[in-house]
Amino acid sequence: MNKQLLKAYYDSFSTRASLCLSPGMCCCNTPIRAHSIQNSKVFDLLSVNDHLVGLKMKTERSHVPIINFESIGRNIASTFEGLCSEHDQQLFHLIDDFEFDINNEEQLFLLAYRSVLKGLHASMSKSIRIQEGYLKKCEVGLIDKNVVSNEGLYSVQCIANSCETFEYKSKLDEALVNQNYKYLTHRVFEINTDFPTIACSQLFSNDSSAYKDSCSRIIMNIFPVNNQITYAIFSSTEDEKKLTDDYLHKCINSESSLREYEISKMIIRNSENFFINPLYFKTWSELKTNKILEYFAETLYSDKDKDDVDYFLF
Numbered sequence: 001m002n003k004q005l006l007k008a009y010y011d012s013f014s015t016r017a018s019l020c021l022s023p024g025m026c027c028c029n030t031p032i033r034a035h036s037i038q039n040s041k042v043f044d045l046l047s048v049n050d051h052l053v054g055l056k057m058k059t060e061r062s063h064v065p066i067i068n069f070e071s072i073g074r075n076i077a078s079t080f081e082g083l084c085s086e087h088d089q090q091l092f093h094l095i096d097d098f099e100f101d102i103n104n105e106e107q108l109f110l111l112a113y114r115s116v117l118k119g120l121h122a123s124m125s126k127s128i129r130i131q132e133g134y135l136k137k138c139e140v141g142l143i144d145k146n147v148v149s150n151e152g153l154y155s156v157q158c159i160a161n162s163c164e165t166f167e168y169k170s171k172l173d174e175a176l177v178n179q180n181y182k183y184l185t186h187r188v189f190e191i192n193t194d195f196p197t198i199a200c201s202q203l204f205s206n207d208s209s210a211y212k213d214s215c216s217r218i219i220m221n222i223f224p225v226n227n228q229i230t231y232a233i234f235s236s237t238e239d240e241k242k243l244t245d246d247y248l249h250k251c252i253n254s255e256s257s258l259r260e261y262e263i264s265k266m267i268i269r270n271s272e273n274f275f276i277n278p279l280y281f282k283t284w285s286e287l288k289t290n291k292i293l294e295y296f297a298e299t300l301y302s303d304k305d306k307d308d309v310d311y312f313l314f
Contacts, residue, residue: 017124021117022087023173029084036118036201036273037078038096042223043275045196047074052275055296067293069281077275078201082121100225102188105181112184112219112235113172118273119203120169123162130158165203168217171237184219185241187248189232191260191314196224198313200267200274206247206303216243220271222263230314232263257312264313268292269299276313285310 020027175183
């Protein structure tokens with residue numbers, strides 16, 4: 001393998017966008033590691049010895065990436081360098097410093113907005129990383145930049161996806177500035193648990209939509225509020241509510257454990273930003289763990305609804 005290309009591959013793991021994504025994106029302050037999932041409340045309930053279990057990618061000696069579950073410190077879990085300290089505190093004061101109320105429209109909006117910031121930061125970092133890899137291949141002569149290639153097309157696609165996410169976030173910026181919290185609509189499901197098991201924050205596209213030209217974006221937040229209650233909240237714009245409800249139809253029309261099972265599958269299929277109670281993770285068999293990892297890998301690039309009792313996460 002080309003040594004220059006190999007070095008660029010490993011360097012890409014640390015490549016990310018680093019800027020404050022507050023409304024208007026004109027803040028020049030240095031971004032911090034902001035949490036997309038509450039550290040002080042949610043991770044208090046989930047963590048053991050200040051650690052959680054989450055997905056992590058490593059590379060073998062053969063340079064093949066491997067995805068696995070690993071212990072992650074709570075101060076690192078769910079973080080992204082997309083907000084400065086001042087804006088992180090200012091924007092999310094209402095959800096970080098007050099009890100959560102499912103009837104509070106502003107809190108619901110802010111939960112979703114934070115997920116969108118994390119999603120935009122991830123898409124920007126990915127587009128930068130893919131473009132740098134493409135340019136490095138051109139530099140070492142593996143690709144002719146003057147000829148259309150799969151690598152070049154994929155880089156353009158990543159940039160386009162990031163631009164679309166930016167446009168989506170900009171509309172939420174406007175709603176936030178104007179305090180138009182009804183711009184987003186929410187489906188809230190209450191899950192009863194024996195103890196907290198999982199938390200998740202994710203913006204994803206409804207790729208399984210029957211109307212491909214009208215693919216909706218869904219914002220998923222799942223978190224415990226105490227030992228017995230976990231909320232699963234799916235948010236979308238009012239214009240995309242119908243498409244979102246179509247995607248959630250099994251959850252909407254199911255009850256109790258079946259609904260929790262369907263939500264579990266949606267987490268695995270659509271999110272890399274979820275974290276598990278280590279004590280709960282220890283109860284998983286090796287077979288269950290491997291099935292979840294395989295399902296996650298299968299749905300990285302296309303949605304796929306399949307069933308297995310081991311996908312249950314609550």
